[in-house]
Amino acid sequence: xxxxWTQTLxxxxxxxAWQEAVIGSELxxxxxxxxKVNVGDSVQRGGLLATLAADTQQATEAESRAxxxxxxxxxxxxxxxxxxxxxxxxxxxISEQQVIQAGTAEQTARARMEVKRARLQADALRVAxxxxxxxxxxxISASNATVGxxxxxxxxxxxxxxxxRLEWRAELTADESAQVRKGMAVELMVAQGQVVxxxxxxxxxxxxxxxx
Numbered sequence: 001x002x003x004x005w006t007q008t009l010x011x012x013x014x015x016x017a018w019q020e021a022v023i024g025s026e027l028x029x030x031x032x033x034x035x036k037v038n039v040g041d042s043v044q045r046g047g048l049l050a051t052l053a054a055d056t057q058q059a060t061e062a063e064s065r066a067x068x069x070x071x072x073x074x075x076x077x078x079x080x081x082x083x084x085x086x087x088x089x090x091x092x093x094i095s096e097q098q099v100i101q102a103g104t105a106e107q108t109a110r111a112r113m114e115v116k117r118a119r120l121q122a123d124a125l126r127v128a129x130x131x132x133x134x135x136x137x138x139x140i141s142a143s144n145a146t147v148g149x150x151x152x153x154x155x156x157x158x159x160x161x162x163x164x165r166l167e168w169r170a171e172l173t174a175d176e177s178a179q180v181r182k183g184m185a186v187e188l189m190v191a192q193g194q195v196v197x198x199x200x201x202x203x204x205x206x207x208x209x210x211x212x
Contacts, residue, residue: 009179011170015190018165021136023158025151026129027052035145042164043134049158050145054130061123068120071113078102078109138162167201174207 030052037049085102088094132145142159151157168188172180180203188196 007179009172009176011172011176013168013170015166015168017141017161018167019162020141021138021160021162022156023049023132023135023160024154024156025052025132027057027126028151028153030054030130030151032145032147032149032151035143035147037140037143037158039140039143041140043138043140043160045134045137047134047137048131049134049140050132052130052132052151054127057123057127057130061120061127064116064120064123068113068116071109071116075106075109075113078106082106132157134160136160136162137164139164168198174212177203177207 032050033053034051035049036051037043037047043049082099082102082105085094085099089096089099138160140158141161143157144155145157168186170186180200182200182203184200186198186200188198190196
């Protein structure tokens with residue numbers, strides 16, 4: 001007689017982070033002023049993890065803001081002069097050359113203002129970067145940030161398990177992995193006999209050449 005029964009594969013493997021984000025500072029040479037989280041803390045996307053000393057960046061931003069305001073005032077004055085020149089030219093009191101010079105001065109003043117506006121935006125971005133925030137919700141799995149140390153380019157300050165999700169990476173032989181398909185049901189035995197039910201999320205397309 002024909003019959004069907006469930007075939008079970010037993011495997012071992014490690015439970016690891018589904019995806020782990022490495023978080024560092026985009027600014028170098030700044031002192032870490034405050035650390036807000038510890039290993040194991042849950043954070044939300046955009047949550048504050050640490051702050052850097054921002055005195056110099058804030059002063060530079062204020063200087064750029066003042067320079068932009070000065071440039072805007074100069075542009076307003078030049079625009080008024082250009083408008084006055086066009087009216088006088090229509091009445092025949094000044095030459096076309098003077099009108100062209102007034103228009104050129106207006107364009108030059110506007111370009112200077114745009115340069116200072118861009119500089120202010122760059123300074124404001126550097127001030128914002130003194131706040132190190134979480135790129136996604138999750139759990140802090142590692143922390144190398146210490147108050148008083150200087151940030152270095154490319155240095156890791158925190159590791160974040162994205163969305164707090166973990167996955168089990170089962171180790172199967174080449175023959176066993178050929179029997180596994182994405183979406184198959186899995187029962188994972190964890191601490192104290194607890195069983196976690198899940199599904200196969202992915203099957204590696206390759207096996208270890210030495211261990212098979």
